[in-house]
Amino acid sequence: MKFRLLNFESRFCHPATWPIAWLATWLLAGPFGGVLQSTTLAADQPESIADFLSLNCIGCHDSGTSEGDLDLESLELQLEDPDNFHLWERVFDRVGQGEMPPDDTLDKEESLSFLSSVHGILKTADTARIRSAGRVPARRLTRTQYERNVQQLLATNIPLSEYLPEETLTNGFDTVSKSQQISNHSMAAYLQSADAALDASFNQLLADAPPPTxxxxxxxxxxxxxxxxxxxxxxxxxxxxxxxxxxxxxxxxxxxxxxxxxxxxxxxxxxxxxxxxxxxxxxxxxxxxxxxxxxxxxxxxxxxxxxxxxxxxxxxxxxxxxxxxxxxxxxxxxxxxxxxxxxxxxxxxxxxxxxxxxxxxxxxxxxVADRAETRRALIGDLPLRKITTPVTTTQNQTKTNESSDRQFEIVSENPEQDLQELIHSFAQRAFRRSVTPDELKPYLNFARQRFAVDGSMREALRSAYRTILCSPRFLYFEESARASDDLALDDYALANRLSHFLWGVSPDAKLTQLAAAGRLSKPNILRKQTDRLLDDVRSTAFVKEFSDQWLMLYEINSTTPDGDLYPEYDDVLHHTLVDETHAFVEELVNHDMPAVNIVDSDFTFLNSRLARHYDIAWPGGTGLQRVKLDPKSRRGGVITHASVLKVTANGTTTSPITRGVWMLERIMGQHIPPPPANVPAVEPDIRGAKSIRDELEKHKSLESCAACHVKMDPPGFALENYDVIGGWRENYRAVSDGQKKSKWVDGLPVDASHQFVSGESFADIDGMKEILCKHPERIARSLAMHLVTYSTGAAPTFADRETLDAIVAATKSTNYGVRSLLHGVVQSPFFQQK
CATH class of the missing domain: 2.60.120 (Jelly Rolls)
Structure with a gap:
């Protein structure tokens, strides 16, 4: 058995944060209680696992051979170690998918016994971890969510995300909790951002009439x-x-x-x-x-x-x-x-x-923001008073100066009461739930101390608001459990998840009212609210941000196509590419269209510029339009959008490896580990003397590379007829030798044929689409997995597999409709539990 099990991604939080008790519990009380008295598999292991490894695996993966850097002879069952758990999970998957052992002599019943044993151990351990620590560690607002929340709180339109550091992505998403650390540097950025927003909002409160058009x-x-x-x-x-x-x-x-x-x-x-x-x-x-x-x-x-x-x-x-x-x-x-x-x-x-x-x-x-709205957000119904400052003229005459916004003050007849009411109201909106007097006390005391300096209500309020905007209670989701269930989220936490999932901002008044009444968690009400949020124009935030991360469209500006090889590429085309994909995904959601449209569809969204790029006849009119595709157009589905094809290329050449990994992880739901550090990258020949297929054949001769290439090369080669800007090609473009007027010439012909591990072969993109569309449930499962990761802040783990399968199975009657899948995620334990 040859496994490629290098540099596995950690699935869980650091082991130091795990309680010790649960590990002992499942070892003693689990399905293998009395058998697993040691965590070292090599020393003391269940008989079914030991026999299977000895007969089928140890010959290649013992301590001396360790093919694929895997030593099963001394492999330990230390499942509190995320890397060790992930390794066992990969062993389970390889055997379960029939990839290992590599021969055909494996006894089916023997294999099933091994898989049953390992499955029980892994699921029990993972379930215990979730019961103890929850699926999702502490999760904070992303910088775009932070910007929208602050803008909403302060009724301002100033951009704020530019103040904050770039997000770190995990599983492709910036919402995943385990990569959302806050450092001293980022805390300083939050303070700077809060100051900019507060200055803009208070200045708007006191500003003159907006300038004329x-x-x-x-x-x-x-x-x-x-x-x-x-x-x-x-x-x-x-x-x-x-x-x-x-x-x-x-x-x-x-x-x-x-x-x-x-x-x-x-x-x-x-x-x-x-x-x-x-x-x-x-x-x-x-x-x-x-x-x-x-x-x-x-x-x-x-x-x-x-x-x-x-x-x-x-x-x-x-x-x-x-x-x-x-x-x-x-x-x-x-x-x-x-x-x-x-x-x-x-x-x-x-x-x-x-x-x-x-x-x-x-x-x-x-x-400019509506001043009445700004006033309600900052000072409620308190009046403003214009302060006049005496100024002496050259003739020793006195006049008043009213030009500066510092010449205004917030009037309060009862500062103590007004500070308490305004700060309490602001804190409840900022923290997205009810706030107790004890929770409010530090912010109120801070405002009192500032008020004592010069009696300024404005500065007292500003100080408290600034502190709240940098508080963990604002920056992080406070996902409290219900009193009746220590895993189920309370209604306020559920409202926060739903609103930030679909609108990227705090819950509105309707969601907050339902949460306060404890009614949002009722399945029929939760479903109606999900539809309400999706039908609102604010759900474009979900479409854009989920699509950009799921499909890696955030990379659209990372490369600039070579001007000599692709002289037709311009800024107008560049900014049109993502518009097509956003409109397409929005259509799938709005009309509950089958998830298989991700791979192949009979429509897309084009303007005349993009239609020309695709060589599709323009039906007339202006702007982005839904266009029916001819079956011979070689378009259809997200996978042939120029936006996707550009972000999976480097601006000069395409790589079946890059696009193959993208297809597997983004569309087909299969994770590919990174290559070993000592394996050189494949360098395409831009002079056109050698094809990428020839280069890859030499690369795959390396034993450590072949196991993954057999999976990722087929879908990657299927996309080879599309160049770095998503245009169709029969030949690669090669750098001209300078003897012709054009800076590029036709190079070697493109060969997009390949064969999947299953033995199914195809000649081109249409053939690959046909094979993938035979299994729409796999496409739906991949999409559901990404929706779970994006919406909850954690990717599904081993114990979640049956729940994920159940979500997909429940949408079969709608042909795995995208909106149905989204509802399935929201109604699931993934979304409704910690």
């Missing part, structure tokens, strides 16, 4: 024709400005739109295509930034398609201090104006027929 006409937006620069030129006859299609750096900047202060802005513009190509549209981008060579960082605002008819578009974006807008055609498929021509006199380029976008006007409106 500013409208820039074509004269204000046009360039100075004496200096030209990188600004769009004016067309007096049409009363507009035109930005032409060009690759000139920073071209299309609009200095007139420079914002006076960082804020969220609503941007409207009226545009029209100039000399559009045959499809009648010019794709353009809107960005913000300083837009010069010394500060070239650009921030994406959005894209639009200018057509022959004038159209108005609207965007919302956070724009930083002194940043301006940039609007220009951003489609690599358009005819480009040579850079030397850009500075020519206005009117020179238009007769040449280059495509461009005409802009009639731009409006910018600063979006």
């Amino acid at each position: 500013v409208r820039f006409d074509w004269k204000q937006l046009r360039r100075d024709e004496k200096k030209t620069g990188r600004m769009a030129e004016g067309r007096p006859r049409h009363k507009d400005i035109v930005a032409w299609s060009t690759r000139q750096n920073f071209y299309g900047k609009l200095p007139a739109t420079t914002v006076p202060n960082a804020a969220r802005y609503r941007i409207r513009l009226s545009v029209q295509a100039v000399h559009p190509p045959s499809d009648g549209r010019v794709w353009c981008s809107v960005q913000s930034g300083f837009i010069n060579a010394k500060a070239s960082t650009m921030y994406w605002v959005g894209s639009f398609e200018a057509t022959k008819e004038p159209k108005e578009y609207e965007f919302e974006a956070w724009i930083r201090d002194d940043h301006m807008l940039r609007v220009h055609p951003n489609d690599r498929g358009l005819r480009q104006v040579p850079v030397p021509l850009i500075g020519r006199k206005a009117g020179t380029l238009e007769p040449m027929g280059f495509p461009g976008v005409a802009i009639k006007w731009i409006e910018m409106e600063q979006i």
